[in-house]
Amino acid sequence: MNQVEQNAEKKAAADAAAKLVETGMIVGLGTGSTAAFFIEALAARIARENLQIKGIPTSERSGELAKSLGIPLTSFAENVRLDLTVDGADEVEKGTLFLIKGHGGALLREKIVATSSARMVVIADETKVVERLGTHESVPVEVTQFGWQSTHMKLGKLGGTSSLRLGNAGKPYVTDGGNYIIDCNFGPMGNPKNFAEQLDSIVGVVEHGLFLGIASEVLIGKQNGTTVLKP
Ligand code: A5P
16 A cells, blocks of 8 residues: 555544544544544534534644644643544554554553543554554553663563664654653564553553553544444
8 A cells, every 4th residue: 555545544534533523522632644634624624513622632743733723722621531532553453452552652641631531533544453463563662761771671571672762863752741762562462461561560661552442443444435443
């Protein structure tokens, strides 16, 4: 699939998700190129139908995009529960709808927003669907800057390979929360819950990109429509 076809699939999923938004909703706005299509489609509906919603963005950049398109924003200071979150994913495991997220660097806010939502709808193109999580992607792990070398060593004991994510000019990538990310490549995971438990137990780990049992449904964009995956 070329880039144009992939973008068409992302947009198809994003457009279908935008139709799920109803007036009065507090909506979580995901991060990444697919979520950006959703934010654009939502802004178009707001303008066309005078939909009354408020968004909570999962990253500074999604917040900037939403603001630039006129989507009203709110925060957890005003709303601790969201009705619906729409976000992309880096991998979706068929059957379980377990996800790997965080290659866009926003996993901490994404997980807070998703787990505060009554419904989390994932939007993706077909390339994201795998039989086993970890087939193509590493698991991003957000860690504190303080002592990251020690946390890195502990992560290494889980097996596989891991590396500190670098950003501009070869400097460590810094998340919106001021943390670093260590990308852990475990390969295809037979038991992602086991990895999640182990990651949760490591001091210095702020959060990880295994989203297990969080997605309510996944909309896979196709050249001519969307397929809905339910757990
Ligand atoms: C952001 O941190 C990630 O969780 C994204 O949801 C993910 O990287 C998907 O991005 P694309 O929609 O650009 O593939």
